[in-house]
Amino acid sequence: MQTRLEKKQESRRRILQSASKRLRREGLNGAGVASVMDDAGLTHGAFYSHFRNKGELARAALEEALLHNRKRWTGKWRDGSWSKHLSRLASRYLTTKHRDNPEDGCALAALCSEAARSDPDFQQAYETELLKTLRAIGGDIEADIEGQKRDDVLAFFSLVVGAIALSRAVSSEQLSNDILESAKEAAGKLVSGEIKNEH
Template sequence: MKVSRAEAAQNRERIIDTAAKLFRERGFDGIGVADLMKSAGMTHGGFYGHFASKEDLMAQASMHALEGSLNTLRQVVEHDRENALAIIASTYLSTTHRDQRGEGCAMAALGAEAARHGSPLRAAFTQGVRTTVELITELVTGRTRRAKHQRALTIYASMVGALVLARAVEDEALSAEILESVLASIVPEAD
């Protein structure tokens, strides 16, 4: 039975949504195409009608996840620009975010794996870093645009690194301490 263009587009979006979540939960190598398609409620055979390869899906799912995170950050800025950095940092550096890998930051979940791949996957992560740092640059103070940009890079790298470390350790107290320490360095009154 032939599907309409609208149904094909919906199926493609469902595959990308499912992949974005499962890749963040399990890593790029932690799930195969057959299981991914099954999780999306589709058959393995339909995969290549939507994507050239698993690498193609990895790039598109990563871009989708990164754009979703950026949209969330933009909503915070639109809602409360004055306190946006504190809200973003405290939400990002929370135990809830740490524990929700499938819903959380693709950069923290997959950045190290993306470094082992080529373009276009790395291009998606590059764009994710650039746009997120641009947004944070608008929220920090500094004497020059360059100083603000450097501060934004430091903040973003600190948050991503802290989340990676907090997820990696098995000691719950140490994990929480990592998150709290980095939050205090970004938002001193959180101390």
């Protein structure tokens, strides 16, 4: 049997899980309190003993979403050139599977245009998660990245986020696939100078 605290934590986990999925599939407005709680097997009234309001849930769900799958697309920069590294990451990220399953995908891409219209707290969380992701792309989850490498990573992430967003926005599957393919090919080209791998 579970203690009361454990049960609450388990409930919170389920709420965050369903919120993070709804957030990515249906956007900031789609992730309504009632539907999220329903997914979690609870009723809407129980929501407020876990979160103060919907905004707080959205922030927590964003963090939850990125916590679990940032590693899926980034990982260490082990061997090969800097350009190859970015190419490999693009190939992992720009798949039809990712495009077709936003609820398990990258929340930064799923919300890129809506985040601009969200409240300041959410934007702050978005920026924090973005920065963590940029570091992970640079090959290191911990340290800040600088200079040319930072510029490359910024442009790289703009490219792949834009490509995923456009590939989802469009109704023809052919065009959608072409967007993903062209961005994959471009990803390795946008580095300017070669950068040494210090490992």
